[in-house]
Amino acid sequence: MLDTPPALTIRRSFQRPSRAAIAALEGALTGHVADALGGLGALDAAIKPLPGAPPAMQSLVGPAFPCMNSPADQLGLVGALGFVEPGDVLVAGTEGYCGTAVLGDLMAHMALNGGAAGVVTDGAVRDTPGIVGVGLPVYCAGVSPNSPQRNGPGTVGLAISIGGVTVNPGDVVVGDGDGIVIVPADKLDAVVSRVDEIRRQEAVVEASVKDGLVFPDSWRAYLEPGAANFVD
Secondary structure, three states: OOOOOEEEEOOOOOOOOOOHHHOOOOOOOHHHHHHHOOOOOEEEOOEEEEEOHHHHHHHHHEEEEEEEOOOOOOOHHHHHHHHOOOOOEEEOOOOOOOEEEEEOOOHHHHHHOOOOOOEEEEEEEEHHHHHHHHHEEEEEEEEEOOOOOOOOOOEEOOEEOOOOOEEEOOOEEEEEOEEEEEOOHHHHHHHHHHHHHHHHHHHHHHHHHOOOOOOOHHHHHOEEEEOOOOOO
């Protein structure tokens, strides 16, 4: 007879990015960060700030501390709370299950007490007025009053797949009102450098648009014969 495996598999230590690198992305728009990643990196469009969250709860940046939870279960997130470090973003995968909540206001407050910068899940949460009262940024795919189990199996501190993106421990989570973008740790320095240039370019174009720009010269190549087929 096979032995029953442990309910949790936990990696307690991993390399987190420097505070300076994290700070360089504070306030960065997720659109700019995705552009710096070649137009990729965003989690599924269903994962958004908690409904009713004020602007202060719609901004998030920090190292990812991933955990995986079985559908209708929260044991991975419970385990992660035991090892969360200040500034971490708890990224809780549920295989996209929204039939029960993986987080409520009490657990959100515990995460805040542990120093977490926020929580991101592809599942559901509950007790939304209470979470708003806690003030911890929470991104989720839905809201459900149903409560989860704590049976496992689950993982803590290991790579997970969530919202169509692989999240490794120590990757950087960037969130705003548009959603969440994951910056792989090995691309962080390049993204930080690229975001500054994108901000500058966007500012130039924005000024031109406000001055009446309708169609940038750089787009005219799309309308040249051979690039476009005119039928009139």
